Amino acid sequence: MKKLVILFLFAVLSVNAQETSQMVSFEGKIANRNSDSIVLATKGFQKTIRLSKRGQFKDAFEIPTEGLFQLFDGSETTLLFLKNGYNLKLTMDAKKFDESIKYEGNGSNENNYLAQKALTDEVFEKDLDLLFLEDEVTFKSVLDKKKTTDLSQLQRAAVDASLSQMLTSMIQQESMMLSQVYTQKKVVQKMNGLVSPSFNYENHKGGKTKLEDFKGKYVYIDVWATWCGPCRAEIPFLKKVEEKFHGKEIVFVSISVDTQKDHEKWKKFVNDKQLGGVQLFADNNWNSDFIKAFGINSIPRFILIGPDGKVISADAHRPSSKALDSTLGEFFNM
Numbered sequence: 001m002k003k004l005v006i007l008f009l010f011a012v013l014s015v016n017a018q019e020t021s022q023m024v025s026f027e028g029k030i031a032n033r034n035s036d037s038i039v040l041a042t043k044g045f046q047k048t049i050r051l052s053k054r055g056q057f058k059d060a061f062e063i064p065t066e067g068l069f070q071l072f073d074g075s076e077t078t079l080l081f082l083k084n085g086y087n088l089k090l091t092m093d094a095k096k097f098d099e100s101i102k103y104e105g106n107g108s109n110e111n112n113y114l115a116q117k118a119l120t121d122e123v124f125e126k127d128l129d130l131l132f133l134e135d136e137v138t139f140k141s142v143l144d145k146k147k148t149t150d151l152s153q154l155q156r157a158a159v160d161a162s163l164s165q166m167l168t169s170m171i172q173q174e175s176m177m178l179s180q181v182y183t184q185k186k187v188v189q190k191m192n193g194l195v196s197p198s199f200n201y202e203n204h205k206g207g208k209t210k211l212e213d214f215k216g217k218y219v220y221i222d223v224w225a226t227w228c229g230p231c232r233a234e235i236p237f238l239k240k241v242e243e244k245f246h247g248k249e250i251v252f253v254s255i256s257v258d259t260q261k262d263h264e265k266w267k268k269f270v271n272d273k274q275l276g277g278v279q280l281f282a283d284n285n286w287n288s289d290f291i292k293a294f295g296i297n298s299i300p301r302f303i304l305i306g307p308d309g310k311v312i313s314a315d316a317h318r319p320s321s322k323a324l325d326s327t328l329g330e331f332f333n334m
Helices: 002-016 108-126 136-157 161-189 229-244 260-272 289-293 322-331
Strands: 023-031 037-042 045-050 056-062 065-072 077-082 087-093 102-106 200-203 208-210 218-224 250-256 278-281 301-305 311-313
Touching: 045 056, 065 161, 077 108, 087 108, 102 108, 108 136, 136 161, 218 229, 218 322, 229 250, 229 322, 260 278
Parallel strands: 023 087, 218 250, 250 278
Antiparallel strands: 023 056, 037 045, 037 065, 065 077, 087 102, 200 208, 200 278, 218 301, 301 311
């Protein structure tokens, strides 16, 4: 979730970067590469750089903006700050990724700072789910401390002024966004222990399916849409969870909030990706009664309901979280 916040802020703030027509030189070596190329992207710009069999690359190109760029290696992403005249050299082991990133050359100070910040944020992200369970005073205290620490470290890093300005804004907005998420989660948590609202939606295999059809079983619900990148990213993990608990008293239900105009797209997506579980199509996308009852305004969203029809977690762990595997395992002594 934290990475989604950072990427969202990156997308917003990178639009404000200054225009330039200078060249950037970028070279390096990636051990244990995940693909035969890397991709650099920002608003309105995308550059693909080919890698040799040994993971080496070297290129020079014009950048339309001076600011933050996303580097994608075919599996993971990291942020770069590029500016006219930069001459960067990257070394990285794709198996370790963030932990192994190191830059040399002009612009290395800014980008080594970004790489180190990514590691710090990753540690914070691991404890984020537990932090959301804390009382408001504790949550605010931890969040304020992180913001103060981040801003202090940024000042000591003495990075480029334009990058400093962007990151200062990102750090402040990140704190506000996480505060909003905390407030939303507390509202949602009030549903835990209550009888779940029901649904009666179109089943991909035909007919309609309602929540009461699964009485006596645990129900793990994935609210998603075909256009949602983070939703699609969870699919491989969901398939593994389904496989592990196959034959147990639990059913995996995916509810699409795609609009009616994308109904056929949904049907084709389910077929093409060979999605398992019970695939349902909400009757009125975001305005469907079940969706509104759970206050869902962002996806993916996961819900866990008990055999008695009561909500165990109105905001359950994602399939990619080890915590989900542990939680479900306790139900079946696994």
